[in-house]
Amino acid sequence: MKITVPHMGNVYIAVKILFDGLGIDYVIPPLNNKEALSLGSKYSPDEICLPFKLMIGNYIAGIKNGADTILLVGSCGPCRFGEYSELQFKILEHLKYNVDFIVIDAVKSIGLNELSKRIQRVGAESNKKSIEKIKSFVRAYNAMCLLDDIESQAHFKAGYEKNKGECKKLLNACKEEVFACDEPDKALKLLKYYLDRIKNVPADYSKNPVKVAIIGEIYTVIEPFTNLFIEDILMDMSVSTKRNLTPSWWLKDMLLKTIKLNSRELLKASNEFLPLYIGGHARECVGEAVLASKENFDGAIQIFPMGCMPEIVSKAILPTISREKKLPVLSLIVDEMTGEAGYMTRIEAFIDLLERRREHVFAWN
Amino acid sequence: MRVGIPKGLLYCKYHPFFETFFRGLGAEIINSDNTNKNILDLGVKTCVDEACLPVKIYHGHVASIKDQCDFMVIPRIMQVYKNEYICPKFCGLPEMVVHSIPGMPPVTTGPLYMHNKKTLFKWCLESGSMITRNRNRIKSAFELALKAQNNSRSGILQQKDITVMLAGHPYVVNDAFLNMDIVKKLMAKGIGIVTEEFAPGPDSEKQVMKLIKKPFWTFQRNLFGASTAFFQQGKIHGIIYLSSFACGIDSVVIDLIRFHIGEFPMLVIKLDEHTGEAGVDTRLEAFTDMLERRVADENNRSAHGKCLYSG
Numbered sequence: 001m002k003i004t005v006p007h008m009g010n011v012y013i014a015v016k017i018l019f020d021g022l023g024i025d026y027v028i029p030p031l032n033n034k035e036a037l038s039l040g041s042k043y044s045p046d047e048i049c050l051p052f053k054l055m056i057g058n059y060i061a062g063i064k065n066g067a068d069t070i071l072l073v074g075s076c077g078p079c080r081f082g083e084y085s086e087l088q089f090k091i092l093e094h095l096k097y098n099v100d101f102i103v104i105d106a107v108k109s110i111g112l113n114e115l116s117k118r119i120q121r122v123g124a125e126s127n128k129k130s131i132e133k134i135k136s137f138v139r140a141y142n143a144m145c146l147l148d149d150i151e152s153q154a155h156f157k158a159g160y161e162k163n164k165g166e167c168k169k170l171l172n173a174c175k176e177e178v179f180a181c182d183e184p185d186k187a188l189k190l191l192k193y194y195l196d197r198i199k200n201v202p203a204d205y206s207k208n209p210v211k212v213a214i215i216g217e218i219y220t221v222i223e224p225f226t227n228l229f230i231e232d233i234l235m236d237m238s239v240s241t242k243r244n245l246t247p248s249w250w251l252k253d254m255l256l257k258t259i260k261l262n263s264r265e266l267l268k269a270s271n272e273f274l275p276l277y278i279g280g281h282a283r284e285c286v287g288e289a290v291l292a293s294k295e296n297f298d299g300a301i302q303i304f305p306m307g308c309m310p311e312i313v314s315k316a317i318l319p320t321i322s323r324e325k326k327l328p329v330l331s332l333i334v335d336e337m338t339g340e341a342g343y344m345t346r347i348e349a350f351i352d353l354l355e356r357r358r359e360h361v362f363a364w365n
Numbered sequence: 366m367r368v369g370i371p372k373g374l375l376y377c378k379y380h381p382f383f384e385t386f387f388r389g390l391g392a393e394i395i396n397s398d399n400t401n402k403n404i405l406d407l408g409v410k411t412c413v414d415e416a417c418l419p420v421k422i423y424h425g426h427v428a429s430i431k432d433q434c435d436f437m438v439i440p441r442i443m444q445v446y447k448n449e450y451i452c453p454k455f456c457g458l459p460e461m462v463v464h465s466i467p468g469m470p471p472v473t474t475g476p477l478y479m480h481n482k483k484t485l486f487k488w489c490l491e492s493g494s495m496i497t498r499n500r501n502r503i504k505s506a507f508e509l510a511l512k513a514q515n516n517s518r519s520g521i522l523q524q525k526d527i528t529v530m531l532a533g534h535p536y537v538v539n540d541a542f543l544n545m546d547i548v549k550k551l552m553a554k555g556i557g558i559v560t561e562e563f564a565p566g567p568d569s570e571k572q573v574m575k576l577i578k579k580p581f582w583t584f585q586r587n588l589f590g591a592s593t594a595f596f597q598q599g600k601i602h603g604i605i606y607l608s609s610f611a612c613g614i615d616s617v618v619i620d621l622i623r624f625h626i627g628e629f630p631m632l633v634i635k636l637d638e639h640t641g642e643a644g645v646d647t648r649l650e651a652f653t654d655m656l657e658r659r660v661a662d663e664n665n666r667s668a669h670g671k672c673l674y675s676g
Contacts, residue, residue, distance in 0.1 A: 047616035076581050078450030083585075083617045086578050090624045101577075108448075109579065273464075276441075276476060278456035307415070309613040313457035316413040320464045333415065 003069045004062030006055040009222035011247050014144040021136030021184040022126040029061040032225035041336045050305035051219040069100040076109035079280035146191040148246040153198045159209025159240030162202040168235045210354050213292035214243040215285045217304035217311050227303050280310030293325035298354040306335035366496050368392040369434030373423030377539040382514035389506025390496045395434045397426040400542035411466045417609040419536050436471040445479045449583045520562025528557035533607030545642050564591030585618050596626050603630035603656050610637035
C-alpha cells in the first residue's frame, strides 16, 4: 500500500513526519500548482468548489507517482466537504484509476467501530510496535502545532521586523529544510530551532503596522495557492496578519467538539450574530470578525471559494458587523478563474484604505 | 396581529402547516404575491450576490411584504429527516435576511426539526407566544396544523407516451416564474411529467444504499434515489434537471446521477436571474425532439448505438 494525501497548507510536512515515523510507504504530490488545478477542473463538475478540483489534481499526481491508496478526512455536513469522498471516488473510478479510499470520517456519521477499523487499516501497514505508533502520532501532532506556531509568529512579526523580509526568508527556509529531512526526530528538532529563531528576529515594537485578520473558509485561507499567496503578499507589504484557522486548530476543534468544549471564545463572540452551527466554518468566520474588532485589528479579509454555501451566509452577516463594530471587511472570492492583477489591486487598495483611515480625523472610528 | 409568510423556498411544501397554525391562533396572514419580476428585482437588489436564485427570490418575497406585517415567519429548517440537512443557507436563513434587508419587523429565529414533534412544538410555542400566552390554544392550533400538513400532497404525475422526470429542488420545480413555466411548456408538447414525490420509496431507498456514504442532504437522497429508481424501472424516457446556478447540492447530485445512468438522456437546465427564455425553449425543444426520435427508432438501433434507419 502506498498512501497519498491531498494538500492543505503545511499539512504535508506533518504527514511526512507521521508516515516516516510509522514506516509506511507514501507519496506526497507536488505542491499545488497550475497543472493540478487544470487537471482538477477538467475532471470535476463545473460548479463544485475549488478545494475539490485541486484535490483531484493532487490525487492524479499522486497516482502517477505510484500511490494506490488515498487518505482523506471527512465530515457529516451540511457543507459539501462531506460529500467529497463519494464523488471523488466515482470520478477516479471513471478515469480508470485503480485506487482505494480511506476516509477518516466523523464519528457521528460512521460510528466509532467503523472509524477505528479504518484507522487500523492504515496502522496495519506499519510494522512498528503500538507504543511506537502512538509516539509517531503525537510527534506528528506536535510538529503540526510547531509549524502553525512558526507560521503565525512569522506572519504577525512581519509588520515589526527591523530587517524587512527576514521573517519570510526564515519561514521559507524552515519549510524547505524540514521537508527535506527524513528523520522524524531530527525534523522536530529543526522545527524547534526555527521557532527559536523566529522568536529572536530583531523587531521594533514601536512600529505600528497595519493589522489584518484573515478569516473565511478553512481550505482557502490555509492553502496559499488558492488565495494567491495572500499572506506572503501582506508580509511584503509589512502588514501584520493573524489567522485563527490552522490545521492544528482544526484537529483540536474536531476532538473537543465531541465534549462540546471547542473554541469557546470564538463561539461566544459569534453568538450575537449567528447563534447556530450552519456547517463549514461560517460561525467561526463571524466570531473571528467580532474578535478582530475587539483586538483592535485594522481590518479583516474574508476569503472563500466561489459557491461556498456556509460562507455566503457569513458574507451576508459581515456588513452588519463591519458597521456595528467599525471594522472594514474585504471579501475575496476565489476560483480557478481568479486573475492575479485584479486580485492584487483590490488587496493594495484595501491596505491603503486601512492606512489612511488611521490618519483621518473624521474616520468613522 | 398580522403575520407575514413569504411564498419562497419551502413554502410550497410546508405552507399548510404554517398557515393553519397561525390562522388557528387568530392571526391574519399576509402572503406575498406569486413570484414575479418585481419580486425578483427586489431580491437581487437586497440579497448577497453569491447566493443562488431561489434564495434571492426569497429575499424579494420578504422585502415585498415587510412593511405590511407585525412579524414574519422565516423558517430556519435545519432538518427534515433525522441527521439530514437541507443546505447551510436554510440553517442561516433568518440571519441572511435580517442582515441584508433593512427595516425588518421581528422574525422567528427558532430552529425547526421537522422530524421531531417535540422540537417542532417548541418552535410553535416560541413563535406563538408573540400572539398569545395561552398554551392550550397553541397546542390545539399545532395539532390542527400537523393534520393539515399530513393531508397535503405535492408533486406532478402525468404519464404519457413519452414521460420525463422533472427533477430539482421543490422550490424550483414548483415556482412557475423561476423555471419559466416549464411544466406548461412540456405539457403543450405532449410530454408526460413525474416528479420525485412519486418515486417508489423502497426502490429509491435501495438505490441510495448503493452510495458509499449515507447522504446528509435530504434533496440529495430524494433526487438521487428517485431518478435512479425511475431509470432502473424504465418508467421514464429522460430526465430534465432544473438546477439553480451555484447550487452546492446540485453540483454533487447531478454528477452522481450522471455516473449512475450513463448514456441515458438527461438535460440540465441552469437557472439564474439572467437566464433567457428563448435559449431554454430551444434546448427543451431539441431535447424533446431527441426523445421522440429515440422512442420511435428504438428497434432500429445498431449495437453500436448509432441510428442506422430513421422512418
